[in-house]
Amino acid sequence: MKISHKIEQSAKEEKIWWSFEYFPPRTAQGLQNLLDRIERMRALGPEFIDITWNAGGRTSDLTSEMVKTCQGLIGIETCMHLTCTNMPKEKVDIALRDAKKHGCRNVLALRGDPPTGKDEWEAVEGGFMHGIDLVRHIRREYGDYFDIAVAGFPQHQLLPPEERDLEMKYLKEKIDAGVNLIFTQMFYDVQVFIDWVRSVRAAGITVPIVPGIAPIQTWNGFQRATSLAKIAIPQHFLDALEPYKNDDERVRAIGTKLVADMCRRILSENLGIRGLHFYTMNLERGTKMLLEELNLVPRVETIKPLPWRQCLTPNRRQETIRPIFWANRTKSYISRTENWDEYPNGRFGDSRSPAYGELDGYGVWIKQTKVDALKLWGHPTTFQDVATLFARFCTQDLSALPWSDQAPSTETSIISKQLARMNELGFLTINSQPAVNGVRSDDKVFGWGPSNGYVYQKAYLEFFVNPTLLSLLLKHIERDSNITYYVINNRGDLRTNTHSDGPNAVTWGVFPGKEIIQPTIVEAVSFMAWKDEAFELGQQWARLYEHDSPSQKLISELMDTCFLVNVVHNDFHDPEAIFEPFFKAGAEYLAMNPASPPTVNGY
């Protein structure tokens, strides 16, 4: 979505919004960490993020790559910077075409800094000389597809009148060439900013102005940034901060208050400004503290239009339904369905025709390195060792399993005790959700979707289990007409008690003026596709151990002999009911094998 639309909407709803800026890091590990951070910081509710363009070539592809990842995998609206430095027209076009392809609709067009090693800016051959040339090019080639932003410099307010007027003339020309909004450079003198905004307006420029806010994170960082960009620092900032310049914590605390005061003034000054653009410097803490100080809490709606994270690439934007199986492996689901022509829109069966990507094609992998994995999971030698790992994961005593990149979600923690018990009884759980009988859509734990709605869930459990325990379980399950299940082994033999081919909606929401939204389902075809991945992740875990070692044999045997089972309790009024057959079957198993807890082929 275009930022200008978001600004219009916020104005209509009279709400304050904010956005985060990141820059492409220099190392691969840095990139992974940053993407994880961007994903985490999404919970802080930025309306969009933007990614700077790195002059110099090496990292410019990285910017495109990050835009793709943020729009597609992380599902956050992204603005791409684009500079003229070292960019012949062809490279500009590649960047713009890629951005469009991945659904990015916002570009910040800059001339950029001089190339490394040069003092004076000069255009490359076949490149653009000025920012305005880039703006015109984008408009000419892409029409209205992109919102184009340019940079604004409040600092110019301090220039001698003639220079100031000239800069304003340049800015006005750029705007007239088709610019939609202005992001300002960072500043700390709020009065300078306010005066500058007024003179921009006086010059007849009406597009939205978004102030760039740089949280103060450390004394040195603050000094470096302001001197680099020749930013004036008000004396009271220096007075308050300098005495504590060796105490980062203190600087951050004081800085947060100072910058927050500045933000409050901007928002209250009747400038028509409701948005703040944070220069995060790829850090989390300062921005978070600032938002907290400003009492800016994200609206649930901003964070979760659906219970899972949406993908913002153009062909996936309408996607409203997904199988539950990949709940803990969203990126894998997105990769495996990347080439679908059409995404299910409310009815899964209808548009599922395109096949799920092959496992080989996209690469299923355990996220952990071998070293980290062995540290996490040790060297299990009995089934009970494995079950204990699963149980510890449920109680948050273990941070990951091969099937889950991250700790269980808050909602799962509500049933963590029951899950841990299931694992101790021999049901190795890899996915679950508790039953929810209509809580409000702004509920902290379960909420998603527009306000004034109600959301629901059917209880869901997915697990590996050995054949003997499975038979005992099914006997109990068949007695409860509210339970439906699918059982499959690694050869793909499927067994179920459901009578329809259609999907079972396990998460749904009721909202004002809308159809019922049912974004999560359980059904056979996708379960068949998922089981390949589920068993393969187990085998990868096995392969981490030495060939023929007890741990490898144990886990590999487990994957060869166990069944993968999913169970839905269809009466969402009773959150405990789904566990009953498990506890009963587990107790029976123990009674039959009093000396030994569940095993797998003798382990």
Add this chain to the structure above:
Amino acid sequence: MKISHKIEQSAKEEKIWWSFEYFPPRTAQGLQNLLDRIERMRALGPEFIDITWNAGGRTSDLTSEMVKTCQGLIGIETCMHLTCTNMPKEKVDIALRDAKKHGCRNVLALRGDPPTGKDEWEAVEGGFMHGIDLVRHIRREYGDYFDIAVAGFPQHQLLPPEERDLEMKYLKEKIDAGVNLIFTQMFYDVQVFIDWVRSVRAAGITVPIVPGIAPIQTWNGFQRATSLAKIAIPQHFLDALEPYKNDDERVRAIGTKLVADMCRRILSENLGIRGLHFYTMNLERGTKMLLEELNLVPRVETIKPLPWRQCLTPNRRQETIRPIFWANRTKSYISRTENWDEYPNGRFGDSRSPAYGELDGYGVWIKQTKVDALKLWGHPTTFQDVATLFARFCTQDLSALPWSDQAPSTETSIISKQLARMNELGFLTINSQPAVNGVRSDDKVFGWGPSNGYVYQKAYLEFFVNPTLLSLLLKHIERDSNITYYVINNRGDLRTNTHSDGPNAVTWGVFPGKEIIQPTIVEAVSFMAWKDEAFELGQQWARLYEHDSPSQKLISELMDTCFLVNVVHNDFHDPEAIFEPFFKAGAEYLAMNPASPPTVNGY
């Protein structure tokens, strides 16, 4: 659906089922009455009905017509009789082709009685001689499309052994020609029936046998039917009934017990029989008493797979969603959408492309004759007179309005007081449903759909209102963020506070192993189509009165100046909330016009 499938299902579920037989009446009024009765008797839960074929030509088209109406408009599975009498092959084919077109999958093939005026049966030129010829023809021309039933005669059990064996041979030949089941002629001697069934089985016939049960309705009717068909009557029937032969009530009461005993014996005799086929003689009472005596109550599921009545013609069977506006005029909706290529299956917007039929094309009409209408609605001369009619309809003191063929449904009666009050305040209600927050799907009043489910409704109101009162109302409505509305006048100017084009689901159900089913919606396009009909019905009411008479001018003026409004309260937890803005606006209006209640242009 084929009757044989229904029988299989019933066997699996171990449930008793029953069906009703009707014959085409002789007059147009009789036909209308019978169709109304068939529709009413649907509530008694017949698994299907069948319609006899009337030898002699005049009424044979009527059988086809009734099959079409019952399958399509009434939405009840129908079996068509077909006889050889006076039927050249071409007529047989027309009847079969029409039946297939309307989704009928069951034919009872008979030779039939001799044509009127003849004693001996003879084939027409180009016609069939024996029932078996007809069976073979159907199988040859239609493959497995139809279930073919034939008649069985328990009475044959009383024939001399040779004749009896010959009849059994004929029956066996027919079955071998491709018959799926046997309906028996009526009988009252249960032992004769049981013996006959055993000899049928002994002859190697394995298809289901459905006993034909004729309720005893009056002494004369009982005598006539049994003597016509030469049916043996057990002595204890005569002993019990004859003393009361002049007391129809008594005969019916005693007869009900006798026939019920017979049915109980049949069902308990270990014959594998779980179905009873009732010869209703186009009457309601005897069949109903018999079902009650037998404690055979219809399962909710049998009656209501969806909250509205499904149409069983082949292209409409998948229809799972309808706009709420035609809730009281289902047949009109079916007619107006008859030519759609595709029916919405879960998502209304997607397949709505085909236009609603034009009003002229299918004919909107008030069901009542002029005489009946004037008797019902009198000669209103003030707005208050009209409002009183609407209020009386809500409290069931008036049986119909131009917009509703029938009294308000049971569920509406729950809010009848509030509706009556709305009408007194000047909101002329024509459609409504109360809020329902998840009652079980077998709930007597609100239930529909498969068992073990929960059903929901958002409160809905639709009404005519004058512009002044509307402004007051909207002011209050806008204060409740949970209310969405559409306002339209007879020129089609639409006003709404909904932000999305998509439909608002106002009835939905959650069932084991299924997607959420959302069969009733509110949305703009269908509301536009409905408003033509709604205003036209009012104008037709006006035209019942003499030209320029006060009643005509009042009602016509009302239709010209009033708005048609629909309102949904999106929070289904509070059934009263939807009424608040109405009562407030009404009170304000009264305060502004203390002397006069709502008027329309001075009336």
